[in-house]
Amino acid sequence: MSSENTSYTQLRTLMREAGTLGSVNALLAWDQETFMPSGGADARAEQRSMIATMVHERRTSARVGELIVACEHDASLPETERANVREMRRDYDLLTKLPASLVGEIASTATKAQEAWKDARQNSDFATFRPWLEKMMELARQKAACYGTPAGGEPYDALLEEYEPGARAAELEKVFTPLASELSALIAKIGASGKTERLAIKPPSIDASKQHAFGQFLLTSMGFDMNSGRLDTTAHPFCEGLGPGDTRLTTRYREDEFGGAMYGTLHEMGHGLYEQGLPKMERYGEPLGEAISLGIHESQSRMWENLVGRSRAFWMWAQPNASKMMSAWFGTQSVDALYSMSNVVKPSYIRVEADEATYNLHILLRFTLERALLKGDLSVAELPGAWNSMFETLFGLRVPDDRRGCLQDVHWSCALIGYFPTYSLGNLYAAQFFETARAAMPDLDVRFARGDFAPLLGWLRTNIHQHGRRYRAGELCERVTGKKLDSGALLRYLKGKAAEVYGV
Numbered sequence: 001m002s003s004e005n006t007s008y009t010q011l012r013t014l015m016r017e018a019g020t021l022g023s024v025n026a027l028l029a030w031d032q033e034t035f036m037p038s039g040g041a042d043a044r045a046e047q048r049s050m051i052a053t054m055v056h057e058r059r060t061s062a063r064v065g066e067l068i069v070a071c072e073h074d075a076s077l078p079e080t081e082r083a084n085v086r087e088m089r090r091d092y093d094l095l096t097k098l099p100a101s102l103v104g105e106i107a108s109t110a111t112k113a114q115e116a117w118k119d120a121r122q123n124s125d126f127a128t129f130r131p132w133l134e135k136m137m138e139l140a141r142q143k144a145a146c147y148g149t150p151a152g153g154e155p156y157d158a159l160l161e162e163y164e165p166g167a168r169a170a171e172l173e174k175v176f177t178p179l180a181s182e183l184s185a186l187i188a189k190i191g192a193s194g195k196t197e198r199l200a201i202k203p204p205s206i207d208a209s210k211q212h213a214f215g216q217f218l219l220t221s222m223g224f225d226m227n228s229g230r231l232d233t234t235a236h237p238f239c240e241g242l243g244p245g246d247t248r249l250t251t252r253y254r255e256d257e258f259g260g261a262m263y264g265t266l267h268e269m270g271h272g273l274y275e276q277g278l279p280k281m282e283r284y285g286e287p288l289g290e291a292i293s294l295g296i297h298e299s300q301s302r303m304w305e306n307l308v309g310r311s312r313a314f315w316m317w318a319q320p321n322a323s324k325m326m327s328a329w330f331g332t333q334s335v336d337a338l339y340s341m342s343n344v345v346k347p348s349y350i351r352v353e354a355d356e357a358t359y360n361l362h363i364l365l366r367f368t369l370e371r372a373l374l375k376g377d378l379s380v381a382e383l384p385g386a387w388n389s390m391f392e393t394l395f396g397l398r399v400p401d402d403r404r405g406c407l408q409d410v411h412w413s414c415a416l417i418g419y420f421p422t423y424s425l426g427n428l429y430a431a432q433f434f435e436t437a438r439a440a441m442p443d444l445d446v447r448f449a450r451g452d453f454a455p456l457l458g459w460l461r462t463n464i465h466q467h468g469r470r471y472r473a474g475e476l477c478e479r480v481t482g483k484k485l486d487s488g489a490l491l492r493y494l495k496g497k498a499a500e501v502y503g504v
C-alpha cells in the first residue's frame, strides 16, 4: 500500500468527497430544525433532495463498484483497511440493491401515510390509518425481498440490516423475551410496594435560561468538547454529527419539568461524545470514521443519561451545582430523595414517556407485532386487538384507546420497520459495557461523586469510539465484555436499583 494511486487511495478519496457532500446536507437539515424561517421550507426541500441525489450518485457509481472489487483482491491491505473495504462493500450493496422506483414509491407513500397517521392518532381512528399501514407493510416486504433474506433467517432480518447490521430477529427474541418476563415481574413488585407517589417529588418551576446554563455546565464537566460542538433548542431533541470537529446537540425546555431537558441533554450528549470520539478527520466519509449501528449509538446515549445521570453518585456531585445554578430547592432535598425522584418506575401507555425499567416492555411489544405483521402471521386489521391484549399481559394495564395504543408512534408511517429493537439493544449494550467498565475501574462511583467523568469517557474512547465500524456490534460486544449480548447485566442493574429505591 505504498504508491499514492492505488485503488484503495482512490476509493478513499471518493468516499471523502461523498462524506463532505453529506455533511453539507446534514448542515442544511440542522439549520432547518433550528433557525430556518418557515418561508424557506420549499427551497430547502429542493436543496436537500438535490444534494442527497448527488451523494447517492457518488456512493453508487460504477467506478466505486470497480474500486471496491479491486480492493477486495488487494492482499497487501492490512486488516484494519480490509475491514474498511468490507463495510464499503456492505454499504454499496445496500444502496444499489433497491431500484430507484421502489425508493421513490416508499418516500412518496410515507409522506402521505404520515399525514394520515397524524389525523388518525389525533382522532384515535385506526380505520383511516389501516390502508396506509397495509401499504407500508407491503412496501417493506418488497424492500426486504430486494435486500434478500440472510441464510437461515427471515425477511425481518433484511430490514434490520439498515439499522443494526448483522442482527437477526431470532437472536433478538432470545434476549428480549426473558428480559421482558423478568421486567414484568419486577414492575409488578414495584407497583405493589405502593411507594411511587411518595418518591415522585415535584421540583419547582425553573427558568429555561438557568436550565440551559446548567445543561452547558453538564456538557463541559462530562467531557463534551464545546469547541467542537454546540447546544441549541428544538421541538424534537437530536444530535447531529455534522463532520470532523462539529457535533450539534439540541434539547427542549419546560420550566415546570427540568428533568426532561436535563436527561434529554445527557442523552444527546452521549450520542455527541461518541461522534466526537470517532476518528472522523482521518476517516472522513469512510466506515472506519462512522458509528457501528443505531443500537451501539443508543448504548452511548443511554449510558450517560441513565447509568451515569440517574446514579446516586451523579446526584452527590450534581446537587450542590444544581442548587447554585438552577434553584435553591435542590439544596433542600437529600441526595437520596433526588436519586429516588430520578428513578421512579411507573407503567404508562406512552413509550416516549416511559421510565428506564418499563421502556423495554414497550419495545418487545412493537418488535413482536411488527415482525408478525411483516411475516403475515398478523393482519393489519388484527393489530389493535393484538396490541391491547399483549400490552395488558406485559403491563397489567388496559389500553383505553388506539391513540394511547398502536397509533402512538410515527415509525410505521414512515417506513421505519425494524427500527424499534435498536432502542432496547441500546439499553442492553449500555448495561453490559458499563458493568465491564465498572469491573475495570472499581472507583467509578467515587470519581462521579467528585465530578470526574474522564475515566469512563477514556474507557469508552479506547474500547468503543476509536474503532468506528471496524467490528460489527455483536463482535465488539464480545471483544469488550468477553461475552455475547444477553439480558443479565441490564437485569442486575435494574433489580439493584429497584432494591435501593423501592426496597423490593
Ligand code: ZN
Pocket (backbone or CB within 6 Å): 267, 271, 298, 301
Ligand atoms: Zn438516542
